[in-house]
Amino acid sequence: MxxxxxxxxxxxxxxxxxxxxxxxxxxxxxxxxxxxxxxxxxxxxxxxxxxxxxxxxxxxxKAARAKDANAAPAAAAAGQTQPAADAPATMDAAPAPPVVRTITTGATSPPTQASPAPTALPAPSEGRLQVVRERGKILCGVNTGLLGFSALAQTGEWLGLDADFCRAVAAAVFEDAKKVEFVPVETNERFEALQSGKIDLLARNTTWTMARDVDMGLEFAGVLYFDGQGFMTSDDRGLVSAQQLAGLKICVEAGTTTEQNMAYYFKAHGLEVETQTYPDRKEMLDAYASGKCDAYSGDRSALFSDRASFAEPAKHAVLPEVISKEPLGPVVAGGDRTWSEIVRWTLAGLINAEEVGLDRETAAGSGEMQGDARRLVDGAAASAEKLGLPKPWLRNVIAATGNYSEIFDANLGKQSPLGMDRGINALWKRGGIQFAPPMW
Structure with missing residues (x-):
C-alpha cells in the first residue's frame, strides 16, 4: 500500500x-x-x-537499530568519531555551505527550568506607523543566528527568509527596503522586546498559538513558513526513528513550545528519556556538540539549518518523525490595527504575487503590467490610503525583495545552502498549503 x-x-x-x-x-x-x-x-x-x-x-x-547508548556519544558530531562501518549512507543531505556559525566545545550553564510566559503589556499609546516613520526605520527582531532565516553574513548583511520579510515591510512603508535595523533577540526575550517597544516587528521563526494570540495579546500576521518539530542526532548512532531515543539524553531550549511538545510526545509514547534544558540556543548546540546530550529537538527547518552550518553535515541525522505543527509567522503587539494590517497584507502580497506571476524583474520594470498581476497591484493600491501607504506599495515590495517563491528559493530552496524542498510551503494549487486571502 x-x-x-x-x-x-x-x-x-x-x-x-x-x-x-x-x-x-x-x-x-x-x-x-x-x-x-x-x-x-x-x-x-x-x-x-x-x-x-x-x-x-x-x-x-536490525543493523541500523540503536547501538549501546554509551558507545557513540554525540561528540561524533564534532568530528571525533568515524561512522560505524555498517551505518547506512545518508540520502538527500543538504550540501555543506561556508560555515556561518562555529560550534565550540565548552562548559554550559546548569539546566534551567522553563521560564513563565511574559505577561501582556499595554500597546504603545502612539500609532506604531507614526513612530516608525519619525524614527526613519523599522526595528525588526530576528533570530540571533539561524541559517536560512536570519543570519549575519561576513559582509555584515542579515540574510534569510525572516530578514527578507523585514525588508519587504520596510519597502511597503518607506519605499526603501534598506530602512530596517535588525535586532537579534533570544527566545526568552522576544515577546517582551516586542511589547515593550524595543522592536516594531518580530520576524523570528515564532510559532502562532492560541495562548500567544489571546492570552499575551499578540497579533500574528499569518504564516510565513509551515514547519514541524523533530529531532537531530549523530548519524553514527544509526537511529531510524524517534522511538529509539528511550534512555538517551535529549537537549531542548527552555521556555519554548518545543520543550512542551517534546515532553508530551515522550509521555504519550511511554518513552523514558533524560531531558536537559538550556536557556538559549547556542548553549544547547554547544551541549550537543560536546556530547552532553545524545540528541536535541527543534523545528525541522532549524535542524536542517543547524546541520548545514556544521563542519561535517553528513555526520548528523534528522529523524523522520514530525511531532507537532509549527506555523511560523511575523508578530506585532496587539492594539494597533493599522500596523498589524500593514504587516499582514505585506505577507499576503508576497504570496499572492507568486500566484499571479508577479516577480521582481517585472515589478521593477517600467512597463505596464497585465492580467492578474495588474489586478493584484491595483487591488492593493485601493486600500493603500487607509493603511497610510503609497499607492504602488505592493509593487515597491516585490521590486525590492521578489515574491514569496523568489525569497524562499534564495534562502531555503534547492540552490541555497539548505537545499530544502518547498513541500507543504508550496502554493495551494501546486500541492502545498501556502495560501493568502485575495487582495481585490
Missing part, C-alpha cells in the same frame, strides 16, 4: 535503514511512525516527493 506524505515535513531526510525485500536492495528511509508496534514506513525508491510505502515491521533491518 502506498501513502502520500507531504514532502515539506518529511523530505529531504538524512537517515536510511529499511530493506523492503530479502534482496540486497539499496537502503531506504524508514521509521516506525505509528509507534513501536509498526508497521515500518519506507521511502519509495524512484517515487515522488513525500511518497512512502508501509511494510511489515519484520522487514526493518
Amino acid at each position: 502506498t501513502i502520500g506524505l507531504r514532502a515539506g515535513l518529511l523530505a529531504p531526510l538524512a537517515v536510511t535503514a529499511c530493506l523492503v525485500s530479502q534482496h540486497a536492495e539499496a537502503a531506504r528511509l524508514c521509521a516506525l511512525r505509528d509507534g513501536p508496534s509498526g508497521p515500518c514506513t519506507c521511502k519509495v525508491e524512484g517515487g515522488g516527493p513525500g511518497e512512502f510505502t508501509t511494510v511489515n515491521k519484520s522487514v526493518c533491518t
Whole structure:
C-alpha cells in the first residue's frame, strides 16, 4: 500500500535503514511512525516527493537499530568519531555551505527550568506607523543566528527568509527596503522586546498559538513558513526513528513550545528519556556538540539549518518523525490595527504575487503590467490610503525583495545552502498549503 506524505515535513531526510525485500536492495528511509508496534514506513525508491510505502515491521533491518547508548556519544558530531562501518549512507543531505556559525566545545550553564510566559503589556499609546516613520526605520527582531532565516553574513548583511520579510515591510512603508535595523533577540526575550517597544516587528521563526494570540495579546500576521518539530542526532548512532531515543539524553531550549511538545510526545509514547534544558540556543548546540546530550529537538527547518552550518553535515541525522505543527509567522503587539494590517497584507502580497506571476524583474520594470498581476497591484493600491501607504506599495515590495517563491528559493530552496524542498510551503494549487486571502 502506498501513502502520500507531504514532502515539506518529511523530505529531504538524512537517515536510511529499511530493506523492503530479502534482496540486497539499496537502503531506504524508514521509521516506525505509528509507534513501536509498526508497521515500518519506507521511502519509495524512484517515487515522488513525500511518497512512502508501509511494510511489515519484520522487514526493518536490525543493523541500523540503536547501538549501546554509551558507545557513540554525540561528540561524533564534532568530528571525533568515524561512522560505524555498517551505518547506512545518508540520502538527500543538504550540501555543506561556508560555515556561518562555529560550534565550540565548552562548559554550559546548569539546566534551567522553563521560564513563565511574559505577561501582556499595554500597546504603545502612539500609532506604531507614526513612530516608525519619525524614527526613519523599522526595528525588526530576528533570530540571533539561524541559517536560512536570519543570519549575519561576513559582509555584515542579515540574510534569510525572516530578514527578507523585514525588508519587504520596510519597502511597503518607506519605499526603501534598506530602512530596517535588525535586532537579534533570544527566545526568552522576544515577546517582551516586542511589547515593550524595543522592536516594531518580530520576524523570528515564532510559532502562532492560541495562548500567544489571546492570552499575551499578540497579533500574528499569518504564516510565513509551515514547519514541524523533530529531532537531530549523530548519524553514527544509526537511529531510524524517534522511538529509539528511550534512555538517551535529549537537549531542548527552555521556555519554548518545543520543550512542551517534546515532553508530551515522550509521555504519550511511554518513552523514558533524560531531558536537559538550556536557556538559549547556542548553549544547547554547544551541549550537543560536546556530547552532553545524545540528541536535541527543534523545528525541522532549524535542524536542517543547524546541520548545514556544521563542519561535517553528513555526520548528523534528522529523524523522520514530525511531532507537532509549527506555523511560523511575523508578530506585532496587539492594539494597533493599522500596523498589524500593514504587516499582514505585506505577507499576503508576497504570496499572492507568486500566484499571479508577479516577480521582481517585472515589478521593477517600467512597463505596464497585465492580467492578474495588474489586478493584484491595483487591488492593493485601493486600500493603500487607509493603511497610510503609497499607492504602488505592493509593487515597491516585490521590486525590492521578489515574491514569496523568489525569497524562499534564495534562502531555503534547492540552490541555497539548505537545499530544502518547498513541500507543504508550496502554493495551494501546486500541492502545498501556502495560501493568502485575495487582495481585490
